[in-house]
Amino acid sequence: MAETRLGVDDLIAPLFVREGIDAPVPIVSLPGVMQHSRASLRQEVAELRAMGINAVILFGIPAHKDAEGSQAWAADGIVQMALRDLRDDVGDDVVLMADLCLDEYTSHGHCGVLDDHGQPDNDATIELYGQVAVAQAEAGASIVAPSGMMDGQVLAIREALDEEGFHDVAIMAYAAKFASALYGPFRDAVDVTIEGGGDRKGYQQDYRNAREALEEIRFDLAEGADMVMVKPALAYLDIISRARAEVDVPLAAYHVSGEYAMIKAAAERGWIDGDAVALEQLTAIKRAGADLILTYLARDLAAAL
Ligand code: PBG
Numbered sequence: 001m002a003e004t005r006l007g008v009d010d011l012i013a014p015l016f017v018r019e020g021i022d023a024p025v026p027i028v029s030l031p032g033v034m035q036h037s038r039a040s041l042r043q044e045v046a047e048l049r050a051m052g053i054n055a056v057i058l059f060g061i062p063a064h065k066d067a068e069g070s071q072a073w074a075a076d077g078i079v080q081m082a083l084r085d086l087r088d089d090v091g092d093d094v095v096l097m098a099d100l101c102l103d104e105y106t107s108h109g110h111c112g113v114l115d116d117h118g119q120p121d122n123d124a125t126i127e128l129y130g131q132v133a134v135a136q137a138e139a140g141a142s143i144v145a146p147s148g149m150m151d152g153q154v155l156a157i158r159e160a161l162d163e164e165g166f167h168d169v170a171i172m173a174y175a176a177k178f179a180s181a182l183y184g185p186f187r188d189a190v191d192v193t194i195e196g197g198g199d200r201k202g203y204q205q206d207y208r209n210a211r212e213a214l215e216e217i218r219f220d221l222a223e224g225a226d227m228v229m230v231k232p233a234l235a236y237l238d239i240i241s242r243a244r245a246e247v248d249v250p251l252a253a254y255h256v257s258g259e260y261a262m263i264k265a266a267a268e269r270g271w272i273d274g275d276a277v278a279l280e281q282l283t284a285i286k287r288a289g290a291d292l293i294l295t296y297l298a299r300d301l302a303a304a305l
Contacts, residue, residue: 004287006279008305011098012252017041017190018061019071030257031264033062033296038078042085044196045094051302056094057145057294061190062105066114069105073131077105080139097172098136099145100129100157108195108275109187111203112254113146118196119201119216126153127165135196145229149203154223155182172252173225174268176213176239179204182232182258189257194298204218213239217247231292232257236282237288244289255282255291260296275304 011214016035018025024034036044045056060079062071071077079098086096102125103111112125119210125148144161146153154173161169179201188191194200205213213236217228228239228247231254242251259281278297285293295301 004283004284005140006286006301006305008302009054010291010293011053011077011282011301012055012057012060012095012292012294013048013053013253014057014099014294014296015041015044016059016061017078018162019063019083021027022159023026027120027185027189027190030296031261031268032300033189033260035189038082038085041082042089045090048299048302049094051299053293053298053302054093055097056086057097057099059099059190060104065105065107067107068128070103072100072102072105073128073135075135075138076296082135083139083141091205095143096141097145097262098141100132100144100146101134101148102128102137103148103192104190109192110148110194110198111200120150120205122150122152125150126156129153130156133157133161134164134166137161137164137169140168143170143172143226145172147177149177149200149205151219152223152256154225155219158224165255170226171224172227172229172230173220174254175217175220175225175228176230176236176243177204178207178213178232178236180207180232180235180256180258182235182256185257185261200252207235210242214242214246221247221249227252227292229254229294232259233285233290233293234259237284239289240285240288251289252292252294253285253288255293255295255297257283259297274298279304 110121115121227250
């Protein structure tokens with residue numbers, strides 16, 4: 001009689017790959033998640049695939065960061081190298097997605113390049129996003145996922161991809177992405193600290209606003225997004241549900257690092273049954289209307305399901 005069924009093929013595993021390491025490095029605030037070396041990433045994707053997870057999204061940690069974040073679009077940037085490795089290994093059997101942003105690559109930690117006042121320069125940034133998209137597509141990404149929340153980013157990326165003949169590369173837009181305190185462990189995972197104690201409230205959404213989030217989703221679809229995302233997930237089930245009622249494209253939700261860490265930390269103390277809570281939370285996200293869930297629990301759940 002169950003209305004909602006969570007399946008392994010609903011899940012997308014976010015994976016971190018770090019340049020210049022020989023062995024995986026555990027991320028303390030994300031127990032069970034690693035910064036992978038190129039070799040250990042290949043191993044991880046092979047294992048996930050054997051467990052039925054057929055989509056992954058890559059995040060890179062470069063050896064060198066600079067003001068522009070140039071390793072994000074370098075042909076030999078870490079994510080581009082990893083995409084090539086994985087494409088060789090898995091062919092078309094696993095959907096390879098690449099997170100498309102500059103924050104992991106910039107020395108100041110913002111999602112874009114800065115203007116003379118130290119503020120993210122929207123229009124200069126989306127030009128660079130176009131270059132990143134092309135580099136990721138050339139390296140074998142089938143889906144690019146812009147997460148920087150710059151205005152006009154989806155259109156700039158679509159145009160850049162089309163110009164280079166990558167008409168088939170799809171865009172999953174982080175459309176309704178809130179300025180959330182739940183991204184803390186992720187910033188440990190990618191070694192990002194925003195310069196001067198800054199935040200992303202200038203470009204990410206205000207969590208007091210739901211209608212504005214829907215407007216962001218409409219803009220991204222009008223610009224050519226093939227699928228849209230709501231992020232984080234659990235505290236935003238109302239947004240997921242409203243988005244589901246309004247749009248007919250695939251809807252993704254990101255169960256983010258802080259959501260994962262809370263489950264793991266409480267379970268470690270024996271205060272909750274972590275596996276049961278994980279299943280309950282992800283099922284609720286699907287019940288609210290998400291078709292796809294990006295989650296660090298992908299591996300655990302694949303084993304459980
Ligand atoms: C930005 C990006 C972030 C996350 C995914 N892409 C961090 C941020 O916006 O600060 C967070 C994901 C998570 O917390 O799991 N490139």
